[in-house]
Amino acid sequence: MRDKATSFDIAHRAGVSQSTVSRALRNSPLVNLETREKVQAIAAELNYKVDKNASNLRRQQSGTLALLLFEDPTSDDSLINPFFLSMLGSITKASAKAGYDLLVSFQNLNDDWHAEYEDSNKADGLILLGYGDYVDYRNKLSKLEEQKTHFVRWGAHDVDHPGISIGSNNVQGGFDITQHMINLGRKKFAFIGGADKHCPEFLDRYIGFCNALKNSGLPHDSSLQIEAISTEDSGYQATSALLAEGKSIDALVCASDLIAMGAMRALREHKLTIPEQVAIAGYDNIPISSFANPALTTVQQNTKLAGEILVDSLIKLINGQEVPQTLMPVDLVVRQSCGIAFSSL
Amino acid sequence: MRDKATSFDIAHRAGVSQSTVSRALRNSPLVNLETREKVQAIAAELNYKVDKNASNLRRQQSGTLALLLFEDPTSDDSLINPFFLSMLGSITKASAKAGYDLLVSFQNLNDDWHAEYEDSNKADGLILLGYGDYVDYRNKLSKLEEQKTHFVRWGAHDVDHPGISIGSNNVQGGFDITQHMINLGRKKFAFIGGADKHCPEFLDRYIGFCNALKNSGLPHDSSLQIEAISTEDSGYQATSALLAEGKSIDALVCASDLIAMGAMRALREHKLTIPEQVAIAGYDNIPISSFANPALTTVQQNTKLAGEILVDSLIKLINGQEVPQTLMPVDLVVRQSCGIAFSSL
DNA sequence: CTGAAAGCGCTTACAG
DNA sequence: CTGAAAGCGCTTACAG
Incomplete structure (x- = not known):
């Protein structure tokens, strides 16, 4: 198996406590600059990475966004609508830029997707893309809202539709x-x-x-x-x-x-x-x-802009900020x- | 905030211990059928999901695969090679089918990708796709191998290239x-x-x-x-x-x-x-x-088959099994x- | 500025 | 078949 370094290993080598290591690695201003640099140098040398599971568990968040792609059920198995693919590219890049990991999943209509991700702490919020028939999905969307799941969706704004939507004009x-x-x-x-x-x-x-x-x-x-x-x-x-x-x-x-x-x-x-x-x-x-x-x-x-707005809006939602519905201009x-x-x- | 149920909540309601809840939820044969069903019913009712961070931390694995897409640095920002997009679709589906989550990331040549994912316990293994110039990447691949990171890559098999490759003939x-x-x-x-x-x-x-x-x-x-x-x-x-x-x-x-x-x-x-x-x-x-x-x-x-073989091979690698280099037939x-x-x- | 300690929510060896 | 307890590796309030 792989022998991963922990914060205790670093503490030992640096001659400080594990708490100090944790603080130094998170760039806390509380810790002395000299100590901080020494700790970070040792961490780099040992190729140490903070264990995401431990960190997330403790902090009760995941640093991850989930992208749920709903395929057109009528489309052939291997063919994805190229438009969504392009959105996927821009969303991936936008979340990387914002410092979030991106979990990607293709969904069926019957999946119990509306709870899975945020409840299991795998993701802090959801991006819904191309989710097919609006009428069918109204209920699932309401349920998401009820559960206070953070989500944004790509598509037309609809007054009796729950949640924030980002779409083209x-x-x-x-x-x-x-x-x-x-x-x-x-x-x-x-x-x-x-x-x-x-x-x-x-x-x-x-x-x-x-x-x-x-x-x-x-x-x-x-x-x-x-x-x-x-x-x-x-x-x-x-x-x-x-x-x-x-x-x-x-x-x-x-x-x-x-x-x-x-x-x-x-x-x-x-x-x-x-x-x-x-x-x-x-x-x-x-x-x-x-x-x-x-x-x-x-x-x-504008898929590039759309991806960025989707990601930014979701992150704002996660942070408890207000987010407007957005209607983006299109080009001939x-x-x-x-x-x-x-x-x- | 959201009020998530924990295994203790379920234990309380079911009148059993938290250990039993955990076992029941993982379908352990150790627990009495009746107890198991009661626990699962309550879990479903409370919309309970196992906290992945806690579970992963304890089990020292992530149930997640990371797909690292290396873009052709020459290509324009928004345009992804359609072939890779098609691979992405099939890989996403194949990992879902195998019960793994898929983290997707676009990488630059300079990113410190070769350690990040597995070391931080975000993923159990890596799938490398379209990573550009083979000569440039040899070193990074060697480093991955040195660190005993589990990975498979799409591409041509090359004798002096480390790791398992899956590619077309x-x-x-x-x-x-x-x-x-x-x-x-x-x-x-x-x-x-x-x-x-x-x-x-x-x-x-x-x-x-x-x-x-x-x-x-x-x-x-x-x-x-x-x-x-x-x-x-x-x-x-x-x-x-x-x-x-x-x-x-x-x-x-x-x-x-x-x-x-x-x-x-x-x-x-x-x-x-x-x-x-x-x-x-x-x-x-x-x-x-x-x-x-x-x-x-x-x-x-055959991108569909390729995605499946890539995912299956990686999972085998993670489980310590031997995996052959694979050369897939092509069609005119x-x-x-x-x-x-x-x-x- | 630093350390000792609690605790995030699970899984699993140990004891019964 | 079940429960009490340890521990995964962090972060952070608390005390100094």
Whole structure:
């Protein structure tokens, strides 16, 4: 086995008490500078590390944050939504920067996740990411709140939803991308993506979409909103169904890039040219979108900032501070899939 | 604050001693079935969870694995190599399945990572992923081994490298993809990617490439191996340089999909058609590759299996068992970027 | 500025 | 099958 040094070993060598070692290592101003330096030198030499379990047990905290990733249950086993992956990267970095360890876990809907982490003192707080159907999870969220678990979640703010949420301004994003296409002369729009309480992010994007059409005096017929979940396949199915009906459209606003990828496939199958005959836009700016043909115009969420805000907010919550709901601005990423203005063609 | 139940609370309610509670909760066969059930019922009712810090401290283990991700220092801050992201997903799932928590950390080259985790009892063992330049890290790996830290790493097996490595059979992959292109009638090959001790994965792919050419009696000139690291941009630069020299080629084997994406951009800029004039292949089968135009023929590494083997091997190591080096088979993913046989054109 | 001592909440050898 | 007790390695109030 490994022969780990303890604070007693250091105390012995330094000729001081174990309490002094502990203080010196935590940089307590109480301890004499000379003593402190001697202790730290010996600790470094022995490759000593404070035992986290003992320290955490005594201090009744863990210095650890838990990231709970809820996968889209519909997605295939090995494929994780690239957007969440990008969030994961930024959250990992942000917690490291804040001096916290990060426990990562993929969750099923049935897991008893809402108590596990904080109750067992494994983590001081929870970050919830992509947890699927909002309606299903309301109860679990309430339970978290009841138990006074510290948590933040990524997603749309919802008045009757417990807890702090950090999310993008999806209404704005939906509006901007639609307005962009209107500016390019498009008139016959459809929206591909679910738009109800079950997925408020998509709903918000749809609301932005409707606002833009209304603003410009364009008709918006609810029959042109086609249900789809965030997969390539679902986007393909929804768009195929739309086209099969023979509806005439010249612009497709998709609730996510994955949906847009599928929609592009359906358009191609129907021999419709992009962007000449049908302009198309996505949402998320996942890596794939810049390599699509034509490259996909989309909306970029700031995942780097999002990760930082999520982590900072959670730490504030843990420290008993007040934290606001946050709605982050989004950026339009203009590529080729919406073409250029009709007038200049 | 939160009012957490302890084993003493349960003992009190159940009318037994705290030791019995502890035993009952760990399903010790020593304790009477009736008592065990009563204790467990009360624990469930109180939403009791064993305090991990206390438990770990006492048992001198953590039930946690640490995943150390070393980013390519050249890559942009927010972009993580999609291949590693996919590995991360499978490792996360595999450790959950094995009953271990997973601590995830992104590391810099200068971090004192080689001691931190296991010495502080935060993790029982380490999984090292994508840790950059092999030559630079040899020393750190040796130090890990010296300290008897338990670790496994993803990558090429290297005789003078300490520790257990799990990796794909890259020689095989390089051979298969090259052979595929030879079968389709290609004759003038180039390999884009670094091929030296600093990146043994790429070197192995290059060795497979050379073997295939030799087997078929095709010339292989080392001037047709162009250095590139695994980024789109580097692939673009390397291919542009190759084309600028005016070399005549009809097949490009790239050491990674990211490199291939850049190479395709360079080919397009030089008005070379893919696959008619130049066939191209990548390695990794990252999500982007199926959406490239034309869709990229590539080599698929089994990340799901890799994650499981990595986790299982590490756990065996922790339990003092012997673990073999593992070389996993790879699969050819044939799409459009290598075209079809010349004879049938 | 320093030391002796209590205690965080468990697990497990020891005794019955 | 059960209980009393020791101890994992720290941190920190208390006393000096």
